Amino acid sequence: MAYVNFAELQGGPDGAIGVYGEAPTAHRTGFTALEWQVIALAERDTLSSLASPSRVTLALEAVFGLKRLNPELANPELETLRRVAVFAWHRGFALPQSQIDAFHDAGYSEEQLETLVGSIIAGRVAGKRKAFA
Numbered sequence: 485m486a487y488v489n490f491a492e493l494q495g496g497p498d499g500a501i502g503v504y505g506e507a508p509t510a511h512r513t514g515f516t517a518l519e520w521q522v523i524a525l526a527e528r529d530t531l532s533s534l535a536s537p538s539r540v541t542l543a544l545e546a547v548f549g550l551k552r553l554n555p556e557l558a559n560p561e562l563e564t565l566r567r568v569a570v571f572a573w574h575r576g577f578a579l580p581q582s583q584i585d586a587f588h589d590a591g592y593s594e595e596q597l598e599t600l601v602g603s604i605i606a607g608r609v610a611g612k613r614k615a616f617a
Contacts, residue, residue: 488539489522512593512596513593513598513599515565515596515599519565522566522569523565523569523600525566526570526573527604529566529573530570531571531574533570534567534570534571539575540615541583560590561590561592564583564586564590564592565571565587565600567583567586568583568584568587568597568600569600569604571583572600572601573604573608576608577601577605584597596608600603
């Protein structure tokens, strides 16, 4: 009789394969399509979009019915990804340690951070080349 170890298929003790055939979070190097969209949209966000609104801003929003242009994302992991991507678009590899720690706490790996910053740097260089062509 054949034996199938289903624990391996669900991210068992060896951690080689994750649920649905994905690598476990600690070994992921890429991002999902949704995550890449968040990274791409972060290019247009300013560093001020990362600051919490002041009490005056909140009061003005309430009185005049104003809405912030860049509200935080509902998913905390995606919001963390957006924040790191915004810093990377504006500062390259000079990311604040607090943002790197939050990125790892959200379940993203060091390899994913390298992929994120590397692809953003490549995008910035490609954008500059287009400007000079």
